[in-house]
Amino acid sequence: MKTFRTSELQFMLGNVAVVEGAIAAGCRFFAGYPITPANEISEWMAKRMPEAGGRFIQMEDELGSIYAVCGASLAGKKSMTATASAGYNYMQEGIEYAVAAEIPIVIVDVMRQRGENFPTQSDVMQARYGAAGDHEMIVLTPSSVQELFDLTFEAFNLAERFRNPVIVLSEATISLMREAMRIPLPEELKVVNRKKPVVPPEEFMPFRGEDDLVPRMSEFGDQYKVLYTHNPHDEWGRIAWSPKMYEDLYNRIEKKISSKANEIAIFETAFTDDAKIVVVAYGSETRGSIEAVRMAREEGIKAGMLKLKNIWPVPEKVMRDATRVAEKVLVPEMNTGRYFHVVKEVVGCDAQVISLPKNQGRIHSPEEILEEIRRAK
Amino acid sequence: MEHPNLKYVRGKRLPHMFCSGCGCGQILNCLLFAIDELKLDTSQMVAIGGVGCSSRIAAYLDTYAVHGIHGRNLAYATGIKLAKSELKVVVLTGDGDCVAIGGNHLIHAARRNLDVVVIMANNGSYAMTGGQMAPTTATGLYTTTTPRGNIERPFDVCRLVETAGGTYVARWTTAHPAALIRAIKKGFTHRGFSFIEVVCQCPTIFGRYALGILDPVKNLEYLQEHSVTKEQASKTPPEELADKIIIGEFVDKQLPTLEDSYLQLEKSVARGEEQ
Numbered sequence: 072m073k074t075f076r077t078s079e080l081q082f083m084l085g086n087v088a089v090v091e092g093a094i095a096a097g098c099r100f101f102a103g104y105p106i107t108p109a110n111e112i113s114e115w116m117a118k119r120m121p122e123a124g125g126r127f128i129q130m131e132d133e134l135g136s137i138y139a140v141c142g143a144s145l146a147g148k149k150s151m152t153a154t155a156s157a158g159y160n161y162m163q164e165g166i167e168y169a170v171a172a173e174i175p176i177v178i179v180d181v182m183r184q185r186g187e188n189f190p191t192q193s194d195v196m197q198a199r200y201g202a203a204g205d206h207e208m209i210v211l212t213p214s215s216v217q218e219l220f221d222l223t224f225e226a227f228n229l230a231e232r233f234r235n236p237v238i239v240l241s242e243a244t245i246s247l248m249r250e251a252m253r254i255p256l257p258e259e260l261k262v263v264n265r266k267k268p269v270v271p272p273e274e275f276m277p278f279r280g281e282d283d284l285v286p287r288m289s290e291f292g293d294q295y296k297v298l299y300t301h302n303p304h305d306e307w308g309r310i311a312w313s314p315k316m317y318e319d320l321y322n323r324i325e326k327k328i329s330s331k332a333n334e335i336a337i338f339e340t341a342f343t344d345d346a347k348i349v350v351v352a353y354g355s356e357t358r359g360s361i362e363a364v365r366m367a368r369e370e371g372i373k374a375g376m377l378k379l380k381n382i383w384p385v386p387e388k389v390m391r392d393a394t395r396v397a398e399k400v401l402v403p404e405m406n407t408g409r410y411f412h413v414v415k416e417v418v419g420c421d422a423q424v425i426s427l428p429k430n431q432g433r434i435h436s437p438e439e440i441l442e443e444i445r446r447a448k
Numbered sequence: 449m450e451h452p453n454l455k456y457v458r459g460k461r462l463p464h465m466f467c468s469g470c471g472c473g474q475i476l477n478c479l480l481f482a483i484d485e486l487k488l489d490t491s492q493m494v495a496i497g498g499v500g501c502s503s504r505i506a507a508y509l510d511t512y513a514v515h516g517i518h519g520r521n522l523a524y525a526t527g528i529k530l531a532k533s534e535l536k537v538v539v540l541t542g543d544g545d546c547v548a549i550g551g552n553h554l555i556h557a558a559r560r561n562l563d564v565v566v567i568m569a570n571n572g573s574y575a576m577t578g579g580q581m582a583p584t585t586a587t588g589l590y591t592t593t594t595p596r597g598n599i600e601r602p603f604d605v606c607r608l609v610e611t612a613g614g615t616y617v618a619r620w621t622t623a624h625p626a627a628l629i630r631a632i633k634k635g636f637t638h639r640g641f642s643f644i645e646v647v648c649q650c651p652t653i654f655g656r657y658a659l660g661i662l663d664p665v666k667n668l669e670y671l672q673e674h675s676v677t678k679e680q681a682s683k684t685p686p687e688e689l690a691d692k693i694i695i696g697e698f699v700d701k702q703l704p705t706l707e708d709s710y711l712q713l714e715k716s717v718a719r720g721e722e723q
Contacts, residue, residue, distance in 0.1 A: 100531055121717040126530045126710060131556040135523040138516070142527025145514065146535065150527070168517050291512045292532055294491050298458065298507055300515035309459070310507060310515065 077254045085216045085246040086111035086153075089179055089239070090119055091254055092223030093151050097262055098177070099125030100143035100150040102136040104158060107188050108243045109181040112153040133158040137165030140176045144169075145299060147290030149227055153179035155243075156194050157186070160201075166236050167202035170324065171301035173278070173286065175230035175265055179223065181241040189432030190243035192354055193406040198238045199383045204301075205321045207328035209335060210238045210383040212353040215245060217252040222337070222380060228263035229335065233328055234285050240382075242405075244355040244434060268295055278320070279306040284327035329384050336386035339378040340393050342368060346375025348447050349397040349422075351390065351414050353379040355434050356403050363440035374444050382410060390417045399447040403427040403435045453480040456490060458510045465504060469664025471622040471648025475569055476505045478625055479538070482632035483509075493536045494528055496521045498550065500542035501576045501650075502569035509538075519550030522557040525564045526706075533707040536636065537564040543584040544574045547605055551583075558612035558641045560706040565635035565642045568605065571650040572658065579653035586691065589658045606645055610699050615640035617699040621647040623672040624695065631697070640705050647671060647693050 075081065075091060083091070089112050093101075101120055103113035113129065120127035125148070130136045133154055140150040154162060159180040169176050182194045198210045209229050211222040219241060226237040266287045268275045277297040278286050286306075289295035298308045303317040328335070341364060343349055348367070352360040357378040367374035377393040379386060394400050400422045402411040411426035418424060427443055429435050454460050457480070466472045483490065490511045497506030499518035506513050512535075514524050521539040528537055546554055546568045557564065573591055574580040580593040583603045590597055606619050616638040620628045628646060635642035649655055649667035656662045661670055671693065678696035681689055704712075 100527065102527060121714050128526065128530060130523065130526070131552050134520060135526070135553055135556070138520040138523030139527035139530070142514070142524035143531035144527075145512075145524075146528045146531035148531040150531075164517060165520070172514075291494050291528060292492055292535055296458075296491060296510060296512055298513040298515065300507070301517070302515065309461075 075254055078256050080251050080253050082249050083216055083252050084111055084249050085219045085241065086181070087115050088216045088220040088252055089153065089223045089241065090115040092220035093177065093227065094119060094123050095254070095257075095260055096224040096227035097149045097264070098151050098227060099123065100140065100148040101125070101127045102130050102139035102143070102150075102152050104130050104133050104136050104154065106155045106158045108183055108246050109153045109155045109179065112179060133161035134164060137162040137178070141165060141169055141172075141174050144174050144176050145291055147292070149175070149231070151177040151179065153181070155181045155183045159194060159197065163197070163201040163203070167204055168301045169236045170202060170206040171204060172299040173234040173288075173324065174236070174299070175234050176236050177223070177226045177230050177239065178236060179239040179241055181243060181246045183243050184432060188243055190355070190434070191406055191430070191432065192242060192356065192404055193409070194240065195382060195406070195409045198240050205325055207325045208238065208383050209233065209235060209328060209381065210240055211337065211381045212240050212379060213245065214353070214355050214357045214378070216248060216250045218380065219245060220252060220254065224260065225337065228261075231263045231265045232285070234265065234288060235328060240354065242355050268293070272296065276306040277308045278304060280323050280327060284323050284330070332384035332386060333388045335381060335384060336389045337380035338386060338389050339380070341376040343375035343377060343393040345373055346397055347373040348399045348401065348444055349375045349377055349394045350401045350403065350440065350444070351377045351379065351393070352403050353382050353410065356405055359435045359437045360403055360440050362437035363444060366437060366441050367444045372444060372448055385413055385417065387417050390414060394418045394422055397422045400424045401427055401440070401443055401447060403429065403440055405434055406430055453477070453484055456480045456483050456510050457508055458513070461508070464508055466501060467652040469649065469651040469667070470501065471571065471646070471650070472502050472505055472569060474622045474625060475502065475567060475646055475648065476508055478628045479505070479509070479567065479632055481629045482636060485629070486633055486636055488536060488636065492534065493538065495538050495540060496524050497540045498545040499576070500545045500574070502540055502542040503545055505540040519545050519548070520553065521545070521550060522553040522562070522564070522566070526557060526560070526562055529562055529564060529707055530710065533563070539564055539566045541566060541568050543568060543570040543572065543605070544582045547583045547603055547608070554609065555612040558609050558614040558643065561613060561615055561640045561703050563639055563641070563705040563707055565632070566644065567632065568643065568645050570605065570645055570647045571654050573650065573654045575650045575653045579657055585658070591658055606643070606698050609643040613641070614643045614699060615701050615703050616642040618697045619645040619647065619693070619695050621671040621675055621693060621695065622649060623668045623675065638700070640703060
């Protein structure tokens, strides 16, 4: 059976890189349901999980997958599921539960067009707002096979740190692409594990946030006999209905993430120090954008690039810093122009924010973006 | 002096939330007796409930508990059992939770022979939401969503689970507590998918509106009078069984569980037996 080498450059399929990144992060349970263009994640997990000492199951539907993953995580295993847009719809129900019961899980959504497998970025709002109830969400946006590995790995660390679902928003462009990537050596990777209880069972308050607002987490079969519910619950986990307690609970669940937006921010910048025109992009749209910015610079245009590797929670400070001297901000997206509104909300007072939607199942070419940069000059 | 089984109740918090005369309290009681008689280690148990009156039973057990999303009990259970097979998992569910919204998870968990105990309270309706028609409501009955009588046929859930592959299947009512305790104990000791249907009274909603019986005792008597053992039923013409509850054990067999099969697979991977 094929295995991958660490430390060397090698060709790998995007969906396979997701699996290897997950295993490197400690993922030991995967549940999935067939859907294109995410199938290779399930297929590779089916091969790899037993080798890694984990378990794989193909569930009867996406609802089954998301709750199996919740159950396995409560039993102490780092757990993941993967799907594509239509299947991701179903999973919102379970994501809502995982948010409210504070279960660390990772969900990969390989975005695709409605009913077809064309590439798209049209789930960027669903990834943030799809689940019911008050919540914040951590959403990572890889743009290459290497980043599918790196950000899936990072997704587990963030899920464990914050006790929250983390979404890897992959795309049909990169999930089914093979390109060069490198698996880091184990010593190069810093794995984060959830905090465990340190007090005796009778003193353990399973839903009391510590200084970072994140509670310590028991696992089934230790001694703590925790009750998990998405109903309003007090810090002991008891189902309760006090209005004050309800507000405090959901404020904490939201703030444990929203208050750390700047720490969570994962991004790269190029030429932004003096850029009058800044392209803000995420996912595979960054691939043409960075090339266009380089071409613009060669023409003497002061263009810059902000590449977002996480779009939620909104990295506001990063956006402001990268557009400090910008007069115009271009937001190319492979949808009808969704995240543009978010960028406009953050930097729209200081710069003119221009949406560049392209909703044809393909990313902008560098030339197309260069043309827009020239026009904005 | 406190009840000897109160130690199995989370925080010893009583009274419970169920209506006076509801069957859910009886099911909880029978479950506590089964736990006590088998001396089960409650720190190695997970109780899972979805949504509905009976699903709240899970929150009263002093075990780990998942008060989950409507119908998804067996999906949580699948993840839990694969992650930590040594845990005892008991699912507390109702007819709507288990067979309507959760029907797909039910048949697939049975097909996989997942090693869990499912206790399904069947009160013939959606009681928590006000008495709507359920997939178990008898034809012709009046409920809030069948104001002219139910035109659909009800599920025989035990037969459904048997067909899907459940390896222990039994049906009792809240009027048969001793048999119910025995069945729950058998479920816990049986390796494989154990399904126990408990036909139970709902004096507040179903009894009052669909049957026209408000008194809880009379509701229980109704269950007792309408119960027929499977042996009696086999000698009775089908038309006489139309409004009867057939009670007894329907399936009790040994087949490899999902967890056992996975263990075999892992052993072969560890030995390097790869194609």
